Amino acid sequence: MPAFTLPDLLAFIWFLGAWLAYSVVIEKTAKGRGGLNALMNAYRDEWMERLLARDVRMVDAQVTAALQNGTAFFASTSLIAIGGTLTLLRSTEEILTIVSVLPFGNTPSRELWELKMLGLAIIFVYAFFKFAWSYRLFNYFAIMVGAAPPPSEKDSAAARAFAHRASRLSADAGRHFNRGQRAFFFALGYLGWFLGPIPLALTTTGILIVMWRRQFLSETRRAFASVDRDGIEQPAARRGSIKPSPSRRR
Numbered sequence: 483m484p485a486f487t488l489p490d491l492l493a494f495i496w497f498l499g500a501w502l503a504y505s506v507v508i509e510k511t512a513k514g515r516g517g518l519n520a521l522m523n524a525y526r527d528e529w530m531e532r533l534l535a536r537d538v539r540m541v542d543a544q545v546t547a548a549l550q551n552g553t554a555f556f557a558s559t560s561l562i563a564i565g566g567t568l569t570l571l572r573s574t575e576e577i578l579t580i581v582s583v584l585p586f587g588n589t590p591s592r593e594l595w596e597l598k599m600l601g602l603a604i605i606f607v608y609a610f611f612k613f614a615w616s617y618r619l620f621n622y623f624a625i626m627v628g629a630a631p632p633p634s635e636k637d638s639a640a641a642r643a644f645a646h647r648a649s650r651l652s653a654d655a656g657r658h659f660n661r662g663q664r665a666f667f668f669a670l671g672y673l674g675w676f677l678g679p680i681p682l683a684l685t686t687t688g689i690l691i692v693m694w695r696r697q698f699l700s701e702t703r704r705a706f707a708s709v710d711r712d713g714i715e716q717p718a719a720r721r722g723s724i725k726p727s728p729s730r731r732r
Contacts, residue, residue, distance in 0.1 A: 493679035497686045517697040523653045530645035534636035546624045553617040560610035567603040605669045612662030619655035
């Protein structure tokens, strides 16, 4: 087993720590409940409530199919990435020859390079399992959409329980999809390790900043904090995820 240098170990610990810390903040903390991922869950509830009142549910079926297709695409992409990574393991000598002429430092040993490649493959395997399970959950959700109570029963306790159950299933599928996509993003940061420990630390930090900004500081996130022209708040705001605007306190 090749020994990592101290800079390699520190950079790799930073990579794993950043991934874990970001995941915990997004999924387990009050700060995460103000992010885009969590705010979209309020619209899942809204969707299921409106589905119950519709006689024709073709739109709901189309949206469900779009969610399934997007998840299937990423699952297939994960398999391609796994195959590509494993294929590169067979070309280690050729790759190291190319790396040796690049001006970014010492060329790693064959064993260390292959270990890094296996780490990248593991990330894509993790992403595949997340996307595959998300796809399965969206299949279950599609079945629930087909089994939704008729509009005449939309105000019953059973219909409300169905809407809550279906929205939770959809949210769970979305959560696993987000984890798979997060693995893809951090895999891009992991690529910096092939250039050395300092590039790994820098690319990991860059990925973390980009993901954090999209969740909490992007134009899309600010759109959820706004109200429409009539002063009506968004569904997420009505559920307490966003503080009401001053116009709603009058």
